[in-house]
Amino acid sequence: MDRKSWIVVTLCVILMGVNWHYMQENQKLQQAEAARKKQEEVAKKAAQAAEAKATSPAASATTTAAPAAAELPEEKHSLKVGTVTFELSSKGGGISRAVLAGTDKVTLNVNGLEPIGALRREAAGLDTIAYKLTAKSDKSATFEGTSKEGILVTKTYTLTEGAEGDEHLVDLKVTLKNTGTTQHRSEEYYLYAGAASAIKHDDARYDGFFWNNAGDTDKHLSNYYAKGFFSDAPTEFKNSYSALRYTGVMTRFYTHILTRIAEKDASAKFWSSRRKLAQPIDTAHATRTDIEDYAYDAAMGLPVVDLAPGASVTESYQIYLGPKEYDRLARIGHQRSYAMFYGYFKIVSIALSKVMRWMHDISGSWGLAVILLTIFVRLCLWPIHAKSTMTMKRMGLLGPKMKELQEKYKDNPQQQQMEVMKLYKDYGVNPLGGCLPLFLQFPIFIGLYSVLEVAAELRGQSFWWVRDLAAADTQGQLLGFNINPLPLIMGLTMVAQMKLTPQPATVDKTQQRIFMFMPLFFLWISYDFAAALALYWSTQNIFSIFQTRVMKLYMPEPKLEKVAAKPAAKPAAANGNNPFFNPGGAPQKEKKKGGNKPPRLGG
Structure with a gap:
């Protein structure tokens, strides 16, 4: 075969391979969709059975006789400063929502799985501790609860004050105390940073998550979860860092930033994932099945917890829930202005x-x-x-x-x-x-x-x-x-x-x-x-x-005139007049003309 024939055959083989690849992918997607629908049906039947069991007289009597710890009544408290209202809940022991009034008119963490500040034992899990609101005031709230491992958890949320204070900023102190009789050590404690979702569907490309490791801030936007040409779409992001200072999620105009406040950096883990929302964000898309909107969750790991019986440890954090404004983030410090991500021309943008x-x-x-x-x-x-x-x-x-x-x-x-x-x-x-x-x-x-x-x-x-x-x-x-x-x-x-x-x-x-x-x-x-x-x-x-x-x-119109030529440089001096060849610096005497003389013979 000639060269053109080989090219045609090669292209056909490549196209057949690509077609086979996508046939396999479509088959996997169909199987996954069938499995998802089956799981939804099973979950629906289980929920109906549980609801029927809960409404039966025997179940009601059992519930009344011995209520579970996780079924304690929910306690709520609000902290209001300026145009921001932080709604706190005992279920998860954190900030369930942040309502921004004024010109913002937006609610943050509206699609969160649980309150911001919830303490997880797994990055993708939930805070299962039953908290009680033990203290509250106009500027602070304290929640307490004990885990099944015997760790007493105390969380105190306080409005920030001072030069670096801001109405969108809340201080959080987390104290872990070992009330058991054995040593407790774990690297799997996470604070939930909340969930971010776009205000409008068209702004979804700006959604993402970010982190700061020893001053180096990086991010991934929504396209991180896109499927590659030869790879599947990732389902989550998880990594360990030697000096994790803050993490967060963001949309086009707003962000959640969870910052660790300490004199020394510490190693910790960061996790983030994406969830498909049950309903589209825009009400105009409510009946459209081709529109998909997502929420982006994130959690920041605590440094290694190693507690002897009766010992305790306290970690300090700050939670920022507000607009992405460079001046505001620069004023509250701790490198939070790095989360603006202006790109290559950052200096010009600032x-x-x-x-x-x-x-x-x-x-x-x-x-x-x-x-x-x-x-x-x-x-x-x-x-x-x-x-x-x-x-x-x-x-x-x-x-x-x-x-x-x-x-x-x-x-x-x-x-x-x-x-x-x-x-x-x-x-x-x-x-x-x-x-x-x-x-x-x-x-x-x-x-x-x-x-x-x-x-x-x-x-x-x-x-x-x-x-x-x-x-x-x-x-x-x-x-x-x-x-x-x-x-x-x-x-x-x-x-x-x-x-x-x-x-x-x-x-x-x-x-x-x-x-x-x-x-x-x-x-x-x-x-x-x-x-x-x-x-x-x-x-x-x-x-x-x-x-x-x-x-x-x-301004006068320009005239077309030739530029005056510069005087030509003098030619280099001959070797006889060149000081590099004449160390004395003086020109040598010219030799007399007359040609070569015959040699003298004899003595």
């Missing part, structure tokens, strides 16, 4: 975040803060933009000479390139000068995008017709498509900006057509962006048009 907050303090509006931030960035880039515009205009003046070279050396591309570079050098034009502002603006755009996409400060903030700066400014629908005015303004101003910007001489008609399609491309990829980002891009386009007009009116 600086722009601080400037934007300063602009908000001045204007009192987050929409105006974005506009003022845009103008501030453009003013900083004005000198570079002006130089770039002048360079592009000078390149435009070189257009006729460039075409002459292209015609003259059309059969010799290498020589043509050399002549073009010589032309740039003769007239002092830097061909990369027009691209410099784009290179500088790229990290600024990416850094600001990272800030605006997850800025909880912008959530729920209105501006002009925009109801929420953290979401698309949809004003209605037309033929099934959303009408978003800000991205449309962005596209129109981008076209106007390109019309006013001088094009380099090397741009042909095909490249010009490609450039004209760029606004459509940007409009397509950014149509559903947050309104704050579209507002930034539209403002910078309008300011760039204004900047171009000002420069055209007040």
Whole structure:
């Protein structure tokens, strides 16, 4: 067979292998779905049997005579500070929910399996201890319970105070006391950090979990649980770390952070998993079977517990339940601001975040803060933009000479390139000068995008017709498509900006057509962006048009003049006049002319 035949056969074999692989995977999925349905039926029948047994007179008499410890009545208590209300429960001995009022209007841990701060003996288990509310006040609550191993567990939740205090922060002290008669040692104690789930289905890609090990913070988002091409989807994440400082779960705008407070780091384990919710998050998706929403659970391990009879140990923690705001997390310390995950241009993002907050303090509006931030960035880039515009205009003046070279050396591309570079050098034009502002603006755009996409400060903030700066400014629908005015303004101003910007001489008609399609491309990829980002891009386009007009009116047009050539360097001195060859430094005397003389004979 020839080469093409071998290629066809190889591709067929590969496709057959891929097809067989997916047939096997589909069969496994069908078997798993059948097993799941069978388990649900068995569980349903067991629940019905248990309910029937519980309602029988004999069962009622037994329950009344000897109530189980885990069936103690639930005791609740609330701690309120500022706009946050922490709802505590004796079932699990922790914070069942955190209700954020004000502009947030959201409840955290609403899909939690148990309260935040529940003490587990297995990472994926539950806290089975029956707690009692032994003390409570407006600022604290204490729960006590004894495990089946004879360990007395005491948890005290206290509102934080002081310079590093915050209304979203709660102190937790956990004391374990061995009331038994034997040594108790275990590495399997976990504090439940709660469950995070997106507010809207479209924001689910931002959900995930994270951890900090000795100052190194890392994360996994929802795509961690996606199935690989040649691997199954993971069901959980579990790892041990030498200096685990905090762990947590997060959504697009909010986070749970469980931080260990101690003078020395300690090794501990971290666990996280994902659960499918019984009902979709958005009420509009209630009847849709193709929509799946998830909750992300996490638990932080305690350092090794080793207790002699009668001994006790106390560990201190802080629980943060609130918005992802850099300034707030930086103020409460313990490296919690690292959990913002701004990406490669983190320094740029932090600086722009601080400037934007300063602009908000001045204007009192987050929409105006974005506009003022845009103008501030453009003013900083004005000198570079002006130089770039002048360079592009000078390149435009070189257009006729460039075409002459292209015609003259059309059969010799290498020589043509050399002549073009010589032309740039003769007239002092830097061909990369027009691209410099784009290179500088790229990290600024990416850094600001990272800030605006997850800025909880912008959530729920209105501006002009925009109801929420953290979401698309949809004003209605037309033929099934959303009408978003800000991205449309962005596209129109981008076209106007390109019309006013001088094009380099090397741009042909095909490249010009490609450039004209760029606004459509940007409009397509950014149509559903947050309104704050579209507002930034539209403002910078309008300011760039204004900047171009000002420069055209007040800056002289460039002239095409050759750069004065530098005087040629003097040739290197001959060896006779070179001090390296003449140690004395003085020039040697020239030899007399006359040719070689015959040798003298005799003495």
